[in-house]
Amino acid sequence: MRYAKRKMLSSRFGQRLRLHLYPWKNRAMLRELSYVPVAKSGIETVNGVETPFVVLNDGIVLYGRMPSEFEKEIYWKWKDALNPHLREETLRLAMDVVLRYQYPHAMPHVTMPYSRRARRCFHPQHVETIADVPGISESERDRLVTIFKLRQGENFLDVGAYMGFGTVRMARELGLDSRIVAIEADPKSFSLLELNVKSNNLSNVSLVQKAVSSVNGMASFYTTERQANSLISEVVHSGSAIQVPTVTIDGILEDFGMDSIDRVSITINGAEVEALRGMGSTLAASENLRLSIAGWYKYNGKRVCDIISPLLQGYGYRVLAGRKGGVLAWKPG
Structure with missing residues (x-):
């Protein structure tokens, strides 16, 4: 009983300390939340579930997840520094707008306007941009930006699309002549992905509710309350698992009658190795x-980036890995 009480008090103290230190460790996020382009926010009941939404300045509508208790405390403590259109219920959603819509994982040529150290409070992708690639000259860096710059009409595959914020942004950037396929296995995330695509009338986006792997079939998919869901149990450390259908990237392109693809973003929490093994024809x-x-996860005890780099090189791709293990690959022209 005493141990449980000490643990509870320690937990409360830890949360108080985290809240106190938040602006020092997350100064860049607070700044982004003050300028996040939200014109309206609120809650709608969608399929019987209260779902937060935001309307951006450009008219884009995005639905997301409710905040944690800690995120609610952040809202009330720093409310005066935030965009006035935000509410307690939409703070987490606004954070995801910053992380996944304004600076999506599929746009490594775009770097947040902060030092690499200040960007550590964001996702690993946000400290693994082209600007962060070590050991290359500035001219090589400029060439990389040109290579990865978006072009109207490109076909794009979003593997691990989560709620679809990056999918929506890419659909806008690439235009109606592009073909976009967004894949997400988690049922809750897929529901939000589908809602976000429909709410913005994205006729050029197709959705696949499956897990990407090296074979077609069924597999255990390990889930959490957040976005850390994976086919790889050692990554998620979750006792909760569901059975989901699996599909290869080669199979997806065949299903949609696509012979090739221009751009692929893969963030599936350790299953990137299996995804690449199932896209040989596409590569x-x-x-x-x-x-x-996302090459920083572990797969059978090794970093994903160390496994997939030689695989990609075997297909003639140039490969660069960041300090954390983020991988950029392309075919030299």
Whole structure:
């Protein structure tokens, strides 16, 4: 009983300390939340579930998840520094707008206007941009930006699309002549992905509710309350698992009648190795393909980036890995 009480008090103290230190460790996020382009926010009941939403200044509508108790405390403590259109219920959603819509994982050529140290409070992708790639000259860096710059009409595959914020942004950037396929296995995330695509009338986006792997079939998918869901149990450390259908990237392109793809973003929490093993035909056939891959997870005890780099090189791709393990790959022209 005494141990449980001490643990509870320690937990409360830890949360108080985290809240106190938040502006020092997350100064860049607070700044982004003060300028986040939200014109309106609120809650709607969607399929019987209270769901927060925001309307951006450009008219884009995005639905997301409710905040944690800690995020609610952040809102009330720093409310005066935030965009006045935000509410307690929409703070987490606004954070995701910053992390996934304004600076999506699929756009490594875009870097937040902060030092790398200040960006550590964001996702690993936000400290693994082209500006952060070590060991290359400035001219090489400029060339990389040109290579990964978005082009109207490109076809894009979003593997691990989560709620679809990056999908929505890419659909806008690439235009109606593009073809976009967004894949998400988690049922709750897929529901939000589908809602966000429909709410913004994105006729050029197709959705797939499956997990990407090296084979077609069924597999255990380990889930959490947040976005850390994966086919790889050692990444998630969750006792909760559901059975989901799996599909290869080669199979997805075949299903949609696509011979090749221009751009692929893969963030599937350790299953990136399996995804690449199931896209051999796509890697070989796509002459203009550029890939951005989350390579910092572990797969059978090794970093994903160390496994997939030689695999990609075997198909003729140039590969660069960041300090954390983010991978950029393309075919030299």
